[in-house]
Amino acid sequence: MNTPVVLQVAATPDSPALVLRPWRMEDIAALVEVGRDPALRQWANSVVDNAADGARWVEAQQRGWAVGERFGFAVLEAQPGSIREQLVGNVVLKEVTSGKPEAEVGYWTAAHARGRGVAPRALEALTSWAFDTFEADGLKRLKLLHQVDNLASCRVAQKSRYDFDSILPAAPPSFPRDGHLHIRRTGA
Numbered sequence: 001m002n003t004p005v006v007l008q009v010a011a012t013p014d015s016p017a018l019v020l021r022p023w024r025m026e027d028i029a030a031l032v033e034v035g036r037d038p039a040l041r042q043w044a045n046s047v048v049d050n051a052a053d054g055a056r057w058v059e060a061q062q063r064g065w066a067v068g069e070r071f072g073f074a075v076l077e078a079q080p081g082s083i084r085e086q087l088v089g090n091v092v093l094k095e096v097t098s099g100k101p102e103a104e105v106g107y108w109t110a111a112h113a114r115g116r117g118v119a120p121r122a123l124e125a126l127t128s129w130a131f132d133t134f135e136a137d138g139l140k141r142l143k144l145l146h147q148v149d150n151l152a153s154c155r156v157a158q159k160s161r162y163d164f165d166s167i168l169p170a171a172p173p174s175f176p177r178d179g180h181l182h183i184r185r186t187g188a
């Protein structure tokens, strides 16, 4: 994808507008800060521990964009009284292959920004972009996986119209407990 993709999400009465854009090296310090949160460490697939780790993680996101199989977006929020936007989350479209009908989404929200609908709003923008961009290439449905006891993630799936599909058996070490598979189909 040659031009960087930037997605905009309108403000709500409780929450500023969001901007979604590909990860950059300038995000590393905020990523390390966000990665200190125990809930993120418990539930997210990969967490950044230090600046070197952060650089590797951002490089991996940039490779994903270059290869065209993984599209990670930093989710940023305007801060009142500042020209700098604050990192509040991550959404990713992954396992994209030309002609394959299925891909997967993932997300996290920084601890300080939770409970304000950041993840469902960002996920809605990612979902629309994914179908708009890849439907012509065969994409028909998006999968969302979470462990059974991750109730907050289940709520994000429900609010974002990813319907419950089935229980997935545990697959340690990356998926230690049973999970839920939710699916959203194009046009839903």
Ligand SMILES: CC(C)(COP(=O)(O)OP(=O)(O)OC[C@H]1O[C@@H](n2cnc3c(N)ncnc32)[C@H](O)[C@@H]1OP(=O)(O)O)[C@@H](O)C(=O)NCCC(=O)NCCS
Pocket (backbone or CB within 6 Å): 039, 040, 043, 044, 107, 108, 109, 110, 113, 114, 115, 116, 117, 118, 119, 120, 145, 146, 147, 150, 151, 152, 153, 155, 156, 159
């Ligand atoms: C799951 C997660 C992404 C939700 O993000 P969010 O932007 O807070 O989403 P929402 O504001 O829609 O809140 C979703 C649910 O979180 C819970 N919640 C509400 N306020 C919260 C807070 N301050 N802190 C933690 N969870 C909260 C509620 O159950 C809420 O559901 P509700 O709207 O029915 O009350 C976020 O909790 C997170 O990053 N968790 C750690 C990483 C993770 O689990 N990623 C998903 C892996 S599958």
